[in-house]
Amino acid sequence: MAIVAEEDKAPGGRRERILRSTIEVIRERGFAGTRVSDIAERAGTSQGLVLYHFGSLAQALSTSLTLLEDEFYTELDEELGQADGPIDRLWHMAELASGYGPAVGDWRLWLELWARAMHDEDARQARESLDRRWRAALLTVIVEGVTAGDFVVSDPARASLRLAALMDGLAIQLALEDPGMTRATFTDLWWEAAVLELQISDPKRDKPPRKRAKTRA
Amino acid sequence: MAIVAEEDKAPGGRRERILRSTIEVIRERGFAGTRVSDIAERAGTSQGLVLYHFGSLAQALSTSLTLLEDEFYTELDEELGQADGPIDRLWHMAELASGYGPAVGDWRLWLELWARAMHDEDARQARESLDRRWRAALLTVIVEGVTAGDFVVSDPARASLRLAALMDGLAIQLALEDPGMTRATFTDLWWEAAVLELQISDPKRDKPPRKRAKTRA
DNA sequence: CGTCAAACTGAATGACCATTCAGATGCCGT
DNA sequence: ACGGCATCTGAATGGTCATTCAGTTTGACG
Structure with missing residues (x-):
């Protein structure tokens, strides 16, 4: 055979x-x-x-989380490396979160992880580490933007926390296929909030064009 | 005995x-x-x-979801009935979500429900119904506020969607006991976003005083 | 080739659990 | 007091897995 x-x-x-x-x-x-x-x-x-x-099964599950972390980090670094300038990078993060790549925007997996994190120590650590990394990336971009004069924020830490949380919240609807929530609405709603929160103003770069949309299996 | x-x-x-x-x-x-x-x-x-x-166990689980819905609705109605005026009502919702009552802010249960909703039809319906109700309440308050002149928003539906999502996102940190996220930070961050999003301006009512804090078992 | 360890298989084994069941027990109307 | 029904119990029953194990295959190396 x-x-x-x-x-x-x-x-x-x-x-x-x-x-x-x-x-x-x-x-x-x-x-x-x-x-x-x-x-x-x-x-x-x-x-x-x-x-x-x-x-054991438990070991298999938790080892797979490590692989997941690796892929997440890799994807994040690669994708952010491509974008140039804070606004573009920020937009790239929104796209990633909306499900552009295979790992970062894999929200069904995220929901699972959150629930499991409440009862399983390995999952708890994995999700905390993943989340920290993601928020750190967001914070970095924001700080860059402030330095470059693209963004105006009084407290970048608070802003990044809030924008990250907003993503998670919107993502729930996305993952649960709530009627009315699509990838497009996701980025749309989030970007609007980001513009408001970070006082992004340059009109011609206000909303970068969508890149090629690759769907996952 | x-x-x-x-x-x-x-x-x-x-x-x-x-x-x-x-x-x-x-x-x-x-x-x-x-x-x-x-x-x-x-x-x-x-x-x-x-x-x-x-x-069956499955039936017991899903029947308990119905009880949960009842308690949620009751708590929501009772609490919102007490507040007067849109700003106060909005603040009340933030408090509820931060875990003030027994049902609405019970985020660990929410996380469980989200995860289960992906694989179980009863859970899916329960969470959708619960979520719809919550967002409807939020939208109502916002519209009231706009009518009363307390809030200024171009698109109340979008605003309520975003503010609801932000709550969910912040709630994840709360439920997972993320370092740095407490009930106080939760309401704080959310209220700030609400003020921004709804252009709440009246300074003396900008942030109503915290009510008695009742902790749950 | 032959040897040996690592990789791999598939058929037990046994634990855990939902569900079933045969029979108590309480309760209510008469 | 008594029949009858709903409520309730605890001990089987049986199915579904994770895990174990005795042995087979593969591949590297002499």
Whole structure:
């Protein structure tokens, strides 16, 4: 049988493949609904192997969170590296959050993580670290903008906290497919708030054009 | 034995007592961690009775959501009835959301509900209905304020959507006990945003004094 | 080739839990 | 007091998993 060809697609060997599958299953079925057999099936291996590599389901889950963090950080750095100037960078963050890339705007996973963080220590740490990083990035952009004269804010820390929170709140609607909330509305509402909060004024750069929209599987 | 005295505390009979216990257990252990035995123990009954009344664990969980909705609505109506004038009412909503009453600001439960809403139809409906109601209340207050001349907004619907989302976002930090987020910071940050968004100006009523702070069990 | 360890498999094993059930117990109308 | 119904109990029952394990395959290296 030629089922083997399947795994060539993902580099990094079986172990990493299992972790990726784990994340996918969590995204679809939630932490609570994730079985060892789901992971194994998705990864095209046996249940035994999952346990062989990670010792327990709990370990597999929490190890997959680490991979998630890596991807998040990578995506964030890469994407922000491309944008130039605070306004453009800020806009880029809005796009990322709206689901542009595979990791940052993966809000269904985020909701799962928040809920799990209340009862699981590893999840708690993962989400706190992720969140801190994201807010730090936002704060950095804001401070840059203030320095460059693009933004006017009295308290950048408060502003970034609020803008980050607004994203999370809007994201809930996005993740839960609330009628009336789309990626477009998301960026739209958020950007308007950002303009207000940061007193962005330059009209021609007020709202950068949307880049190519790549949808995720 | 005089264990019976215990249940006099809660009116409404065993059935309702079980529902209340269910909510408590969900709040503490999450949907995923809630066992029939937990509910029975908490309610001071047998597992059999829980199933006798609700047929299945799933039914017990989703029936308890209905009770939750009732309490939410009641609390909302009662509290908003007390406040007079849009600004006061708005402030009252902030207080409610910060955890003032037992139901509305019960964010740990909210996080659970959001996560469950992605995989369970009853939860989906409950949270949508709850959310709609809350946002409608907010919109009403805003429109009242605009009419009364207390607020100035171009698009009340957008404003209420954004202010509601901001609450949710801030609430996540509150529920997850993020360092630096307290009830006080919550209301503070939110009110500042509201002032900005609604152009609240009357300085002497800019920020009503905090009412008695009642903590929940 | 042959050896050895790591990677891997699939069939037990056993724990945990929702659900079922056979039978108490209380209660209400008569 | 008594039949009958709703309420209630605690001990089975059975299904669904995570985990274990005895053994097979693979691949690196002599």
